[in-house]
Amino acid sequence: MKFFHPSPESIPSAILGEAVLSSVSDVRDSLPEQHRAHFETLRQEIIDFAQAHNIPREALAKPDLLREAASKLPTPDLERLANLLERFEYLLKNKEPWKEKLPEHLQDIERLYHLREQYTSQVALLEQVGILKEGTILGIDNKKYPIPTLEQIASRLFERREMLHTKHDQGFTKLLLVPFGMSLDTLINTLKQFLLSYNQSHPSFNLDTDNPLYTWSGYQGADIGDSPKLVYYPQSFTKEGHGGKTKARILEEQDNNPDFFPGWTIHLLQPSNLNTQDTETLKGFAPIPRKGQGTSQGDLTPRPPLESGQSSIEYLSILQKAKGDEDSPYHHESGLTPEDWIIAFMIHLTETGKFLDNWQNNTESISYLTGAFFSSSTSVPFAYWDRVRRRVRLFRFDPRNRGGYVGVRFSVVV
Incomplete structure (x- = not known):
């Protein structure tokens, strides 16, 4: 790939500098509104790349400094920077994103998961409801977290393709982009507001x-403060x-950790x-079946359905046992x-016109959210x-109790 560098013949460095280094600029505002988030x-x-590779921010607006810094990069990093700058140049010159294909080794991943279609529609919804602003979310730590790109997600799926092969065979193909770092409130x-709209x-x-x-009163401010009431990914309900872990601690651990998408799940x-996901557009999320109504x-590795009727403790035990058992049909699940359920509900209603976990239809179930614990x-x-009552309810349940109409939904975190 040719390394692109700004020049007077392409984009004046002053414009590039303003575009990259200023969060609010005439350059951005000159673009059609639908492309400003992009x-x-x-x-x-570009800013994150420069920071990670010790390239001074001011070099992004000075071609000579940028070329000098780029000459010290390994070839893969040089190609990545070139790609980012070329896409940025295209956007500024043509007033629309470069509709590039994913790298060849990622195109099978895109096809297997209908990835581009899913990603594009969910990003649009997150922007529509006001969660995603200028491509980022605001975390409880007042940091901005950019949404992972399509290529970043495709690369992660490619890197973990051997592990995900079995999960794909079990039907885990529906994408869910969750702004975990935002406050629960x-x-x-x-x-x-989404429901009213x-x-x-x-x-x-x-x-x-x-x-x-x-909403049960305990949800208010549950993930913030010096002693948050809500913790995530518990190993037991005691x-x-x-x-x-608290949300604040998880965000700290995600910082500069390549195994995570900081601020996002x-x-x-x-x-x-x-049953028709290979021939139809993926829509919404599978319901939690009642006892005796699920399908493997x-x-x-055939995966028996997780049917309603067990306690939270029993469902969590399934996850704990599966962690160390590669032959378990629930291995790699969480x-x-x-936060996950809220985003899933909005996506499900938007895509299917139906309510998620509408338990009073006698086929679906209430959802335990075992990835969190008060x-x-x-x-x-x-x-x-x-x-x-024609409303959504967020409540709590004693982890020892069982209900014939209460079950659990697991996911694979990538």
């Missing part, structure tokens, strides 16, 4: 507009020794149209968090659509 995403990628309010554009929605989202789940999935009250979050 501008910010690319801009942040913000996401809850976003869901409320959806109700306005869909007269048959039948929403309780006075109280569209009932007040002491639960092994869970990227999942694969089973889609609602599981996969030929390589429980969901309230350690202070020793309870597990759960969520569902309440058809009778």
